[in-house]
Amino acid sequence: MTSHSQSAPRGSVHDQVNLPSPTGWPVLLAVGLALIAGGVISSGYVTFLGALIAVAACVGWFRDVLPQERHVPVIVVPQEIVIVSSRRKVARMAPRGLARARLPLxxxxxxxxxxxxxxxxxxxxxxxxxxxxxxxxxxxxxxxxxxxxxxxxxxxxxxxxxxxxxxxxxxxxxxxxxxxxxxxxxxxxxxxxxxxxxxxxxxxxxxxxxxxxxxxxxxxxxxxxxxxxxxxxxxxxxxxxxxxxxxxxxxxxxxxTWQYPFSVRAGVESPGMMGDGDSRD
Amino acid sequence: MAADSIAVPLPRTESRSLLLDWLCTVDHKKIGMMYIVYALIFLVIMGCEAILMRIQLARPESTFLSADAFNRLFTMHGTTGIFFVAMPILIGFGNYFVPLMIGARDMAFPRLNAFSFWMTAFGGILLYASFFTGGSLLHGGDAPAVGWFAYAPLTSPAFSPGHGTDFWNLSLLLAGIGSIGAAVNFIATVLCMRCPGMTLGKMPLFAWMNLVTGGLILVAISPLTAAQLMLMADRFLGGHFFDPAAGGQPVMWMHFFWIFGHPEVYVLIIPSFAFISEVLPVFSRKAIFGYPAMVAATAGIGFVSLGVWAHHLFTVGMPSYGNAFFVLTTMVVAVPTGIKIFNWLATMWGGKIRFATPMLFCIGFLFQFLIGGLTGVMLATAPFDWQLNNSYFVVAHFHYIIVGGILFAIFAAFYYWFPKMTGRMLSEKLGKWHFWIFVLGFHLTFDFMHVPGLLGMPRRVYTYQAGRGWGVWNMISSIGVIFQAAAILIFVYNIVHSYFRGALAGNDPWDAWTLEWATTSPPAEYNFSSVPAVRSRRPLWDIKHPEDPDWKYE
Structure with missing residues (x-):
């Protein structure tokens, strides 16, 4: 499995990100295998050529990832992205003080x-x-x-x-x-x-x-x-x-009606349900 | 997650041409785009094949096509549609959006990803190379003429001389390797590369459904590959796996093929469910109804779909217990599928629905998939199937699923995610024209196609006698194709025109909730400048509505 190494800890903006380097070996291996298949229909020479290309592509591919996967560094220039709803906000109904009521009550x-x-x-x-x-x-x-x-x-x-x-x-x-x-x-x-x-x-x-x-x-x-x-x-x-x-x-x-799912009522602490020191209303 | 970035590649020692960039890319987004463009080209090709067939069938005793050319056309149409249109386009969207939705920088195995695409691509090219070998191009060259499920013993050298069947066999073998590579990648990516906080229970349904699809592909493709190797042994090495005269079993091919073939239907429809499950809530302004039930239903469909294959063999003859088992398992699929339909309806119910083009295609999907599902339940009943198997009723049924269901979902996905992929909006006006003309054409073609089936018209006949009562229905079906073709032309024009001159989309044109909308349009090479952290199934909702975040309720 590839690793995408980063020069800064997660959750922050990085100056540089390392990504898997582009490579021609996968397409060449596919060409080789396609020629092997095509040779079955046409000629043994085509199959032989395909096998040669496939072996060369395999060797090239292995050298790409062994002993360490090749990466290409990419500079990151921070750009502000504002995440807001484009819809106007409306007054919310809150029956019995519940921000989100499960209906019927x-x-x-x-x-x-x-x-x-x-x-x-x-x-x-x-x-x-x-x-x-x-x-x-x-x-x-x-x-x-x-x-x-x-x-x-x-x-x-x-x-x-x-x-x-x-x-x-x-x-x-x-x-x-x-x-x-x-x-x-x-x-x-x-x-x-x-x-x-x-x-x-x-x-x-x-x-x-x-x-x-x-x-x-x-x-x-x-x-x-x-x-x-x-x-x-x-x-x-x-x-x-x-x-x-x-x-x-x-x-x-x-x-x-029970207003919270069982996991919440049971006090199960799982990622997403805890943190921020929020106490559930 | 309030800030993202643009990518500036470091200077490289050698300059790459644009072509070489695409040939050598391992970026999941570029590979996804290549899958999609490749599939679109084949969509147009298979559409042309359909047009030729419908011209031939529009009138009785037509001589527009020869029987041989017709056989080649329906084989290529079906094979292309399943293996080189539907699968690549769905895998393409999965490739593009699964990593974005789970906050990853790429697929788990980027090089395998590229290899998978190229295997699929060369599979399609090899299949179509058959047109340029053997006889004249006008008569289909040496293209295969054995139907998309290539039953034995029709595939034996005695009945299929030449290399048409071998082209079919080898091209699907290549594409199968590509599909398995894609499946391994989906599974590893979804299981291992989710961003912090994204537990399985907080994963978008899109990712869940691609995970199940990946598992199904792994299980389903292998039997087909095994059968194809046996067929190669029969055709090249003098084997007798499917030769009844030498003790072989043609029925064994049927079992092997449909052990692949029926789960394959779900390999296609589950990613379509994924599109609907993402688009429908956004345009209903409500979270998806019954998320856990949707996940369970998806897994249930995946599981049950592995045990229904022999309903394609009711007319071959099976013991009564076999018939009963496969009737029941097939009908059981309707339960989780029904759960999904009810959940989608419940999502829309009470929502503030916006009838934008993606939503229109979703609604079309819901209606048509339901009808196709119901005719599927009818055909799941063995006695009914005995009457109508291999008739045009069956053709109408599965086109209702594949065109009315899968293709409509694909169109919804196009209109929804095109802005993210290109940074430009597709034209809404052209989109609505596309939708309504396509709906008209679809219903003209496939609603009326049920009738000649009920009247006894078998599938795959290249012509029919006048006076059997089939002519008018076939004429209406053929007229419908004109509308479908016009709609597809509008769609293609819309894509090309909007790519260059469409309105700028911005990062989040639909006010949506999943992570792909938290980055630029199109996304940077590395997707996110910093790996996002999520706390709920709708991370962007949480950011947009800090006063009422989802995570308090999940």
């Missing part, structure tokens, strides 16, 4: 999202089972349908779909709880970012978008499943989830 705790997701999941499941009773005289129909998304054990016939299957119940329950908790966590994260009518946005707008998206692609992704879905009821159950999850989440007590 308050968030819901993780538990709020979990609670909201689980509550929404119960509302959704009840509505779905109600749909099963009304449409198919069986609460198992929507459960089997959900389970069959990942566990295609049941034949797609009406009696089978309306019957009780323990494995489908387990799969559907696991799937439902997992999804509801994850979406609940998403609500817990997103709702503080939607200051105006969060329940309306989370409870109505999001389910509409999600249902519309799914409706547009499910016929391609899973046509069989698509045939068994009543989209009106599907939308209703999504809205039920969204409203209940949204209401539960917004009723939780918010906590202040």
């Amino acid at each position: 308050e968030i819901y705790p993780i538990s709020a999202g979990i609670k909201g997701g689980l509550a929404g999941g119960v509302a959704m499941a009840l509505l779905a089972m109600f749909y099963g009773v009304v449409s198919h005289r069986s609460i198992w129909y929507p459960i089997n349908l959900l389970g069959a998304v990942v566990y295609a054990h049941v034949q797609v016939t009406a009696p089978e779909m309306e019957a009780f299957h323990i494995e489908l119940l387990l799969v559907a329950t696991a799937l439902h709880i997992t999804t509801c908790v994850l979406v609940g966590l998403l609500y817990g994260t997103l709702l503080p970012m939607l200051p105006r009518r969060p329940v309306l946005l989370g409870g109505l707008f999001a389910p509409l978008v999600w249902t519309g998206l799914l409706h547009s692609i499910l016929s391609i992704v899973d046509p069989v499943l698509n045939q068994h879905i009543d989209w009106l009821w599907f939308l209703a159950s999504q809205i039920a989830f969204g409203l209940v999850a949204g209401v539960v989440v917004v009723r939780q007590v918010r906590v202040p």
Whole structure:
């Protein structure tokens, strides 16, 4: 590795800087290797010439860097460089005295999202089972349908779909709880970012978008499943989830957002974070 | 860091001509410039090849080009684009700006740096020498006609007589040596030559991404070199590595090539991410959103990209577990990539965006790279790929990435850093003309190119019958090329004109935050008169805003 020797300690202006001296050996070595390659196509003489040039270039290169790398001194004439912003300065907002606030200033705790997701999941499941009773005289129909998304054990016939299957119940329950908790966590994260009518946005707008998206692609992704879905009821159950999850989440007590990264809060001293005798505000 | 200096070379015993200065230079900035100029020349050449191909395909049953000439053109176009345009230009920008951004005086190995450039340069020259050998120039001489991935057994002497394939093979071997040299230099420079205070966590994303790229190049080029040596053994020494009749395996070439070839895509796109990650915050007037996530996503992309190569082989036939593995790994790449896109959007969100030309190209990149990424996810699905592999849908997809993504990022980099490299601004007016005409041409060409692919048009056909429903789409695609060519002409004119007559840039025309803007434009031979010391990821912000420095929060 090259060294760039300096005649003064770092951090000050130097009178002279030593830089690696220009050299023709690298380009000559490249010429030699290119001729070796070209000779493979054209003639052995070209390869031989290339090899000679390459060897000469290697020797020259070694002599350039051994026993000590060659340098060329360059004089430095100090020139003033002013580093200022070209933009005009504006008054800064400093909520709660924080020069740089991490927004939002308050968030819901993780538990709020979990609670909201689980509550929404119960509302959704009840509505779905109600749909099963009304449409198919069986609460198992929507459960089997959900389970069959990942566990295609049941034949797609009406009696089978309306019957009780323990494995489908387990799969559907696991799937439902997992999804509801994850979406609940998403609500817990997103709702503080939607200051105006969060329940309306989370409870109505999001389910509409999600249902519309799914409706547009499910016929391609899973046509069989698509045939068994009543989209009106599907939308209703999504809205039920969204409203209940949204209401539960917004009723939780918010906590202040951590304003400094973990390393700063933990008092880790690393280059850049210490010095100047600054105490962090 | 309030003072810098101008360089006054000490008197030398012999006077060097300008040419000799450039031939013998080991200065990373001059080498970076040579990479960039060299790549620009090849950009124009490959553009001309594309124009010829699009003229041929504009109408059905065209006789503008012969089948043989068409084969040579698409081979040269692809090979040039990847190895002699995209890689050199990205390595060139890295060469120029990595040392400046980390407060170093040069790359770690300046002589190796020069050698790497010249190897790449001679690789390109050797490749194009093939046009002047063998048959007539009008029919492409003896230029290779095996496609840029040169599948076996097409490369065997029986199917590719003459030396076209050897030109391809040897030129890429030379360029590969250059790329490995550049990679070693990037890694050593970034790891060993950072200025005081610049921990890895305070390094500009540009340097991080060039570090990851360096690692990827080291891992990816080696299998290609190994396969190329095997191919040479087959063609010159009577070997049978890829000869099925003698127990060889053509599929082995595919694996070797794509173990190189797919990480290569990331070798090209990660430096493009680096450009976007530097330009976007400056023109949004906000620090990059989620710096640690960006670093992790870059490393994640680099790592995962090494395990996706066989999605290029879905149609060759693999066991179901093989298919499933490569579908999943390919789709997993979308996760860190998505993180990056969201972080760039979050950087812009709420920022005071200035729609200068570099920013326009960044926004174009974001939109087009997203679309290209989504069609990539579609093609990552094995059954979808079975239908559309080797169709024009695939051609449209990867041009969305390479032109819509990488080239747009390169243009952003040009407009952003040209003032630093030359001391003069590129014309904003011409830049906006360049942007809008190129956007129009790009979308005309590559949006509509998806359609003939979906309708079953295979790639690499030199013509097609009328009445198949492909004609109108091909005509629109070809018309788009006219706009792209016009935009490139504007760009080249802008560069040449601005180099001589552009407005003076000053040291920091964009009010930016990284170290390269703390020195003169163009920088002195030694970059900084005194080695800077930094305390945050935005050292110039700290100086400009002492009342609210970044280092208190990082």
